[in-house]
Amino acid sequence: MSEWGTNIQQHVKDLRPVSLIVILVVAIGLGWWLKSLHLPTTFKIPGPWYLKFTNLCVIYVEALGHRREWIHQLHLKYGPVVQIAHNEVSFVSYTAAKQIYVSGSKDFEKTDFYDIFQQRGHINLFTARDPHVHAKIKKPLADRYSNSNILKSKVMDSIAERAQEFVKQCLATRSADVYLYLHAYALDCVTSMLFHPYNAHSLDRKHDRDMVHLFSYANVREGNYYFPALMSVYYAMVPGQQDKRTRGRDQLRRYMDETLAKSDHSDFTLVSRLKSLEDFPESLTRAECMDHMGAGVETTGDCLCFLLRELSQPRSGPIVMSLRRELQTATSQQDLANLSYLNAVVQEALRLWAPGTLTLPRHVPSGGRLIDGYMIPGNIIVGVPSYSLHRLDYAFSEPFKFIPERWLNDEGSVDRQRVFLPFGGGSRQCIGKFLAQAEMRSLLHAVYSRYRTIPAKDMDACMDLDDQVLVSRPKGTSCKLEFVPAEA
Numbered sequence: 001m002s003e004w005g006t007n008i009q010q011h012v013k014d015l016r017p018v019s020l021i022v023i024l025v026v027a028i029g030l031g032w033w034l035k036s037l038h039l040p041t042t043f044k045i046p047g048p049w050y051l052k053f054t055n056l057c058v059i060y061v062e063a064l065g066h067r068r069e070w071i072h073q074l075h076l077k078y079g080p081v082v083q084i085a086h087n088e089v090s091f092v093s094y095t096a097a098k099q100i101y102v103s104g105s106k107d108f109e110k111t112d113f114y115d116i117f118q119q120r121g122h123i124n125l126f127t128a129r130d131p132h133v134h135a136k137i138k139k140p141l142a143d144r145y146s147n148s149n150i151l152k153s154k155v156m157d158s159i160a161e162r163a164q165e166f167v168k169q170c171l172a173t174r175s176a177d178v179y180l181y182l183h184a185y186a187l188d189c190v191t192s193m194l195f196h197p198y199n200a201h202s203l204d205r206k207h208d209r210d211m212v213h214l215f216s217y218a219n220v221r222e223g224n225y226y227f228p229a230l231m232s233v234y235y236a237m238v239p240g241q242q243d244k245r246t247r248g249r250d251q252l253r254r255y256m257d258e259t260l261a262k263s264d265h266s267d268f269t270l271v272s273r274l275k276s277l278e279d280f281p282e283s284l285t286r287a288e289c290m291d292h293m294g295a296g297v298e299t300t301g302d303c304l305c306f307l308l309r310e311l312s313q314p315r316s317g318p319i320v321m322s323l324r325r326e327l328q329t330a331t332s333q334q335d336l337a338n339l340s341y342l343n344a345v346v347q348e349a350l351r352l353w354a355p356g357t358l359t360l361p362r363h364v365p366s367g368g369r370l371i372d373g374y375m376i377p378g379n380i381i382v383g384v385p386s387y388s389l390h391r392l393d394y395a396f397s398e399p400f401k402f403i404p405e406r407w408l409n410d411e412g413s414v415d416r417q418r419v420f421l422p423f424g425g426g427s428r429q430c431i432g433k434f435l436a437q438a439e440m441r442s443l444l445h446a447v448y449s450r451y452r453t454i455p456a457k458d459m460d461a462c463m464d465l466d467d468q469v470l471v472s473r474p475k476g477t478s479c480k481l482e483f484v485p486a487e488a
C-alpha cells in the first residue's frame with residue numbers, strides 16, 4: 001500500500017466513534033439533499049447553474065421587490081424555460097400556460113404560498129388548494145360574477161353612479177390624486193357587488209375612505225409577508241408607521257359587522273345569495289367577502305391608475321380623441337361592452353399593467369410532467385409570469401408601448417389572445433374579471449366622453465411598477481391629474 005493510503009487508514013483509526021457518526025450523518029444529509037435536487041433531470045433545464053442549488057436568490061430578489069424584473073431578465077437571457085431556484089422553474093410560453101393553468105388546472109395545485117390570503121384561518125375560493133373544495137365553494141358564487149349578471153342594469157347603474165362620483169371628486173380640485181380616488185372607486189364597486197345597497201361610499205364619505213388606506217397604502221411586501229416580526233418592531237418604534245399599517249382596520253371590521261347584519265341586500269349581490277344558503281356559515285361568508293374586497297381593490301385600482309396616467313400624456317392625444325368619439329356614441333352602460341376601441345384600450349391596459357408580481361405558483365403533480373420539452377420532477381413549483389408573457393415580441397410588436405390599435409388588427413390576433421393572461425386561466429381564473437372590465441369601461445366613459453386629463457402641476461410621484469406580494473402598484477402611491485373639459 002502507498003504511503004498516502006497508509007496515512008488515510010491511520011487517520012480513520014484515529015477518529016473517535018462520535019466523529020464517525022457526525023461524518024456519517026453529514027454524508028447522509030448531503031446525499032439526501034443532493035437527491036432532492038434531482039440534478040440529473042434539472043441540469044438540462046436552462047438557467048444559471050448556482051440557482052439549481054438554492055432558493056435563497058429568489059427569496060432575496062422577492063424581498064427587495066425585484067422578482068418580476070429579475071425573472072424577466074433571466075428569460076431574455078436563457079429563453080422561455082428557466083430554472084430560478086432549486087425548487088422552481090419559470091416558463092414563458094402559451095403551451096406551458098395552457099398545460100399548467102388550463103388543461104392542468106385540477107392537476108397542478110396551488111402552492112402553500114396562497115395560505116397567507118386565508119381570512120382568519122378560513123379557506124376561501126382564492127386559497128383553496130384541493131380542486132374539490134374549490135369547486136364546492138365556487139358553485140354558489142359563480143353566477144353572481146357572470147357577465148350576464150354584471151351587465152344587468154341594476155349592477156351597471158350602481159357602477160356608473162360611482163364613476164360619476166369619481167369625476168365629481170376629481171373636478172373639485174386642479175390636482176386630483178387619482179391613485180386614491182381610483183382605489184376608492186374600486187372599493188365602492190366591489191362592495192356594490194357584495195352588499196348593495198350597503199356598498200361602501202369611500203369616494204364621498206371620509207370614514208369609508210379609511211378602508212382604502214388599509215387596502216392600497218399598507219406595505220404588504222415587507223410588512224406582512226417577508227419580515228413581519230422585524231417590521232412590527234419598526235412600526236411600533238417609528239411615529240406614524242403603525243397608523244399607515246392599520247389605518248382603516250377598525251372601520252373595515254365595523255363595516256363588515258353592520259353590513260352583514262342587514263337582511264335586505266339587492267338580489268344581484270353575492271351576500272343575498274350566500275345568506276339564502278343554509279349550509280354556508282356566516283364566518284365563511286365574511287371570509288369570502290373580505291377576500292373579494294382585497295382581490296378587487298388593488299388590482300382594478302392599480303391598473304386604472306397606470307391607464308389614466310398614460311392617457312394624460314401628450315403622446316396619447318390621438319388615442320383619447322378616438323376613444324371620445326366612440327364613447328359619445330354609447331346610449332347606455334350596456335352599450336359600452338360592445339365598443340371595440342374602448343375594449344381595445346382596456347385590453348392594452350390589462351396587458352401592460354394588470355399582471356401580478358408573482359407567477360401564480362403551482363406544484364407539478366407527483367411523477368413529474370414534461371413541460372415545453374423539459375421533464376420537471378414532481379412537487380417542483382412552476383409558473384408563467386404574465387409580465388413576461390405579455391411582452392413577448394412575436395405577439396406584441398413594441399411590447400413596452402401602449403398601442404390599443406394592436407387589438408383591432410386581425411393579423412396576429414390568435415397569437416395575442418393565446419399569450420394574454422391577465423386574469424389567469426382555467427378553473428382558477430379570476431372570478432371578478434367581468435366586474436373589473438365593466439368598472440374600467442364605465443370609468444373611462446365617465447371621464448373621457450366629456451373630459452381630458454393632463455398631469456397636474458404638482459405631479460411628481462414615481463409611477464414605476466412597485467411589486468407587492470401579488471400585484472405591482474405605482475411606486476409613489478400617488479398620481480395627480482387635472483381634469484379639463486374636452487372642448488377646452
Ligand code: HEM
Nearest residue numbers: 125126292295296299300354360423424428430431432436
Ligand atoms: C384588473 C383587475 C383584476 C385582475 C388583473 C385580477 C387578476 C386575477 C388573477 C391573475 C387571478 C388568478 C390567481 C391565481 O390563479 O393564482 C385572480 C383570481 C381571483 N380574483 Fe381577480 N383580478 C382582478 C379583479 C378582481 C375583482 C374585481 C375581484 C372581485 C370579486 C376578484 C376576485 C378574484 C378571486 C375571488 C379570485 C380567485 C378565483 C379562484 O381561485 O377561483 N378579482 N384574479
